[in-house]
Amino acid sequence: MVSRPxxxxxxxAPYGVLPLPDELTEPYWEATRRGVLAIQRCxxxxxxxxxxxxxxxxxxxxxxxxxxxxxxxxxxxxxxxIHEDSDIRAFGEKTPYPVVMVELEEQPGLFVLxxxxxxxxxxxxxxxxxxxxxxxxxxxxxxxxxxxxxxxxTG
Numbered sequence: 001m002v003s004r005p006x007x008x009x010x011x012x013a014p015y016g017v018l019p020l021p022d023e024l025t026e027p028y029w030e031a032t033r034r035g036v037l038a039i040q041r042c043x044x045x046x047x048x049x050x051x052x053x054x055x056x057x058x059x060x061x062x063x064x065x066x067x068x069x070x071x072x073x074x075x076x077x078x079x080x081x082i083h084e085d086s087d088i089r090a091f092g093e094k095t096p097y098p099v100v101m102v103e104l105e106e107q108p109g110l111f112v113l114x115x116x117x118x119x120x121x122x123x124x125x126x127x128x129x130x131x132x133x134x135x136x137x138x139x140x141x142x143x144x145x146x147x148x149x150x151x152x153x154t155g
Contacts, residue, residue, distance in 0.1 A: 018141050024052050027068040032142040037132050038068040039110065048110045073132030074149060075104040078111060080124050098124055102146055118147040 021029045031038030039048045042056035043065035055062045079101040098116040103109070116124060117133065129149040136142045 018138055021140065024054065028052060029141060031068060031070065032134060032144055033140075035134050035142075036070050037073040037112075037144050038070050039104070039106070039112075040066050041069045042066060048104075048107050050110060050112055071104055071106050073104075073144070075102040075112075075130060075146075077101070077116075077124065077126055077128040077130060078103040079126060080116065082121060100124070100130065100146055102130055112144070114143070115145045116147065117145055123148070 019025070019029075028038055028040075039050050040052040041048050042059060042061065044061045045056060045059035045064075047056065047058040048069070048071070049057050052066070052068075054066075056064045056066065077100045080098055082096050082098050084096050098119065098121060100114060100116045102112050102114065104112060114132075116130070119128075130146040131149045132144050133147050134142050135145055
């Protein structure tokens with residue numbers, strides 16, 4: 001059996017590969033630069049959707065106004081895995097690390113994928129309450145990540 005480290009407290013920076021914001025995703029990245037998690041929302045049916053797309057994936061209204069709305073950044077782990085290795089040189093030295101699928105509290109089925117920080121691997125489980133934290137990777141890119149929710153946290 002392979003022994004795993006108990007959990008990562010350090011972040012994933014420095015990043016070697018960064019996303020390139022475009023007209024669709026720029027509002028998301030602008031919000032993260034402010035330390036806020038913002039998710040695309042349909043003006044017709046009011047459902048959140050992530051990742052952002054050009055039409056509502058719920059009501060399918062191609063003319064709906066899609067805007068980004070700030071969310072709490074709180075949720076629960078729906079699923080997770082421990083990423084063991086990487087072909088991407090910038091991430092290879094950081095493995096293993098946990099990646100979580102978080103269901104945000106604003107809406108059932110609203111999921112965000114991110115790294116999980118400050119948590120022993122043995123404590124990661126579906127249903128674990130988490131909260132968003134942010135890590136600056138560059139002037140333009142600030143990554144949302146999650147950590148176990150702290151008692152009395154409001155996000």
